[in-house]
Amino acid sequence: MPDLELDRRLDSLDAVFRSKVYELLARATEAGLLLVIVNTRRDNIQQAILRDAGRSWVKRSKHEQGLAIDVALSDVFQAKGPDKLAWNMDDRAVLDRWILLGEIGEKIGLRWGGRWDVADLGHFEVR
C-alpha cells in the first residue's frame, strides 16, 4: 500500500471522546499493558486508501469525526507492524491481553472493535 502518514495525535480527537481515551490509556497502563497509538483521526481520503488496502472494512468510519482510535499492544506492533489483520494471532496469551484491553475499554463505556465479525482488536470508538 502507499506510504500513509497516519495522525496519532490525541489532540485531533473529539474532546469528550479524548477524555475517555485518556482513561483507557491510564487503565491499560495500570493493568500492565504497554500500548502504541496507531491512528486517531482520518480524513475521507485516508479512509479510502486504508479501505482499498484492506486495513479498514468500512466506507465511513468514526475516525473521520475524531470519535475513534486505533491502539496496539506495543510488542505486537513491533513484531507485526501496522497491518491489523496480522494482529489476530493464534497465541492465546496475546489474545488474552487484547481481550483484557477490550474489557477495560468497554468498562469505561467505549465500543470495542474486537466484538465485530471481523475483529478489529485495537479499535475503540464512542458508543
Ligand SMILES: [Zn+2]
Ligand atoms: Zn479503527
